[in-house]
């Protein structure tokens with residue numbers, strides 16, 4: 001059963017300039033109830049890896065540097 | 078026989094599965110009951126921010142506070158709201174412990190709204206009594222619970238999805254098999270008693286937006302507990318009494334008539350007229366909501382545009398900072414301002430939830446399921462309309478009783494064959510090189526649920542829906558996951574699938590209509606108390622088939638007068654009908 005990958009616009013945006021993941025911060029990744037935030041291997045910063053978001057906001061609220069913005073997922077806007 | 082190296086085993090006296098609301102309370106209560114016992118809280122997400130109350134809560138929906146109501150009043154109200162089918166003893170146990178739990182939480186630092194005299198500032202939202210206690214500063218509740226877990230030295234394991242309950246040779250629950258959602262490692266926990274607090278089954282139906290994770294419930298609550306209970310032989314009850322809620326269209330969060338109602342807001346039709354007497358969520362109220370939505374007066378709206386500026390600011394402060402704080406952004410995106418526009422509402426996808434409705438794993442007034450050593454609390458259990466405070470009360474009860482059950486017991490011999498075959502089944506999607514992605518499989522299940530199983534329920538439709546679901550059984554062996562995260566989703570999707578089948582089987586069994594919209598069965602439109610004044614229990618028979626049976630309703634502890642029984646049937650505002 002062959003597969004294809006589809007792209008998706010994700011609701012959560014991380015400001016790479018503000019994110020301090022390289023200092024070991026994993027706060028947003030830890031608190032996300034759906035485990036959709038991961039470290040981006042290329043940039044070393046946090047990012048939304050899977051488009052599976054409840055727009056609940058612990059990631060944004062708990063980020064120590066205000067790097068995270070939660071938008072409403074496109075299909076709901 | 079030893080277990081292979083890739084299966085880690087941990088021994089713990091009392092295992093609590095699910096660290097949202099009921100779970101942390103159960104863990105603390107078990108430790109308080111027996112400080113020498115080891116207690117583990119296993120959580121799929123991270124207990125710091127997991128579950129329905131992840132960002133806080135707007136208020137207690139069912140506080141039984143002396144001077145405002147008695148436990149008897151409350152039991153009556155819930156009996157009427159639930160069309161008589163309930164374990165009254167369970168609701169009574171909740172009601173009698175409700176106030177003590179509020180005081181305990183208050184002492185722990187949870188802030189409840191008080192009036193000028195320092196008394197709890199109770200509001201009337203229910204049809205008959207006064208049970209709502211606002212908590213506009215309710216953001217800190219998870220932090221407070223977390224502190225208690227640390228203080229009692231509860232072992233916390235985050236990012237593990239429990240997948241199957243283990244049973245010993247005598248049939249007692251003795252642990253669970255779980256999957257790490259980051260590493261795809263299998264962890265077996267051997268325990269002397271188990272409490273399930275896995276929340277509602279919130280991913281059975283598809284939200285109107287089509288976004289799989291835009292559910293009313295926190296989507297990490299996908300029905301794992303319901304499926305685990307079924308597979309280990311426990312009975313589930315009232316699954317045909319779906320949870321369906323009136324929500325903000327597309328956003329799919331509560332419109333919060335409980336917050337706005339006491340301040341003058343209400344649910345209105347497109348003409349701006351009130352059409353329901355009472356905004357408390359019940360099947361009867363949802364029926365009127367549905368009729369208005371589908372009739373010429375729809376859509377339905379939350380009306381606030383007549384309120385004073387200070388009141389609107391107060392409402393915005395609560396609704397845009399607590400519980401579902403992204404709500405303000407949603408309104409901004411659409412240019413909706415409470416001052417000038419009514420807010421469009423809709424009905425949610427279906428779910429199983431004892432917190433709002435009455436569907437879940439059967440539990441009695443002690444929190445016991447029908448499997449010895451296995452307890453259940455909160456939204457996944459079956460004490461109706463229990464909400465957040467019910468999750469705390471029964472979490473505590475289950476923690477204490479599970480600690481007692483564990484006392485003096487030995488660790489059971491593990492069933493190696495079962496564990497190994499389960500490991501292979503759980504990990505299979507990652508062993509494949511292609512196949513059906515979990516998201517596609519899940520989308521299809523949930524789309525079938527919307528097409529065939531949501532009310533109005535029709536036998537022929539439900540029959541087709543069930544057949545289509547059964548045909549999907551073959552697809553499970555083709556589920557494909559590229560990483561640990563997708564493997565989590567693949568295992569969740571199988572539980573979503575189980576829940577969808579359960580919804581069909583239970584709905585077709587009860588050949589009457591009851592609970593307003595929740596079980597609005599077009600082929601059997603009347604309530605038939607002669608044949609169906611009973612619980613419907615769904616379980617697995619000896620041939621592993623999904624079947625139902627009836628269970629008589631235990632004698633009431635609070636009798637209703639004849640004129641009270643229909644109070645919730647008269648929901649429609651007279652002049653608007």
Ligand SMILES: Cc1cc2nc3c(=O)[nH]c(=O)nc-3n(C[C@H](O)[C@H](O)[C@H](O)COP(=O)(O)OP(=O)(O)OC[C@H]3O[C@@H](n4cnc5c(N)ncnc54)[C@H](O)[C@@H]3O)c2cc1C
Pocket residue numbers: 094095096097098099100119120121122127128129130134135136137138139237238239240274275276277293294295297298299301302330331400401432433454455456457463464465466468
């Ligand atoms: C949006 C919303 C608003 C609400 N508003 C109110 C309100 O204002 N007042 C009120 O009284 N009630 C309200 N409720 C209801 C109340 O929040 C719930 O009834 C209550 O919190 C349920 O507690 P619980 O412990 O059963 O579930 P939850 O708190 O949701 O916890 C379930 C936990 O189990 C975990 N889990 C699930 N599956 C597994 C697994 N397989 N393995 C390990 N862990 C697992 C989940 O990650 C989650 O942390 C609201 C509910 C929602 C969804």
Ligand code: SF4
Pocket residue numbers: 014018019020021025026027028029046062063064065066067068
């Ligand atoms: S919490 Fe903020 S700083 Fe920390 S990893 Fe996430 S985005 Fe970066």
Ligand code: SF4
Pocket residue numbers: 012031032033034035036037052053054055056057058059060070
């Ligand atoms: S909004 Fe919630 S679900 Fe979405 S990424 Fe943030 S924490 Fe995760």
